[in-house]
Amino acid sequence: MKQCKIYAWDVVNEVLNEDGSGNKLRESLFSRTLGSGFVEEAFHTAHAADPNAKLYINDYGIEAKNKKSDALYELVKGWKAKGVPIHGIGMQTHFKEGEVPATLQENIKRFSDLGVDVAITEFSLAFSACENVDRCVGVTVWGFTDKYSFIFDKGYGEQQLWTKDFKPKPAVEAVDKVLK
Numbered sequence: 001m002k003q004c005k006i007y008a009w010d011v012v013n014e015v016l017n018e019d020g021s022g023n024k025l026r027e028s029l030f031s032r033t034l035g036s037g038f039v040e041e042a043f044h045t046a047h048a049a050d051p052n053a054k055l056y057i058n059d060y061g062i063e064a065k066n067k068k069s070d071a072l073y074e075l076v077k078g079w080k081a082k083g084v085p086i087h088g089i090g091m092q093t094h095f096k097e098g099e100v101p102a103t104l105q106e107n108i109k110r111f112s113d114l115g116v117d118v119a120i121t122e123f124s125l126a127f128s129a130c131e132n133v134d135r136c137v138g139v140t141v142w143g144f145t146d147k148y149s150f151i152f153d154k155g156y157g158e159q160q161l162w163t164k165d166f167k168p169k170p171a172v173e174a175v176d177k178v179l180k
Helices: 029-034 038-049 067-081 104-112 127-131 170-179
Strands: 008-013 054-059 088-091 117-123 136-141
Touching (some): 008 038, 038 054, 054 067, 054 117, 067 104, 117 127, 127 136
Parallel strands (some): 054 088, 117 136
């Protein structure tokens, strides 16, 4: 039987407090039961299970330079200093058209300067900001059509590349232009 090789794992997803305050980690079953070191332990455990895979922390609201991204930056910096095997940051980039943060590319760059890769994990309108930073290693599209997107109904209609009836939106041409 052929074995599948996984390139990267999303080890921890959406664990930061909304505003980056307090101990920076949102209260959860994991933090209450295991304490604040559960994130570090998750990365060490994932690395032991798959030592060749890149390991990511993924969150939303960290795309701009703000309190939440500052909190993550400090956490990652501390984890790296302690030898926690964290290799990347996933930024979800759920933006409405015209609301892409002016500091997105600068923020991607500051994380990459820590020695971690950055991936746009739920792509909406941030493709070129990733293309302009060497360690921004990938873009994952958040679906492809409005027909199946739960966020379409929340005012994020620009998120997908195609309409509900599979007609291309301007984003298709924009992504094609960037890729060329």
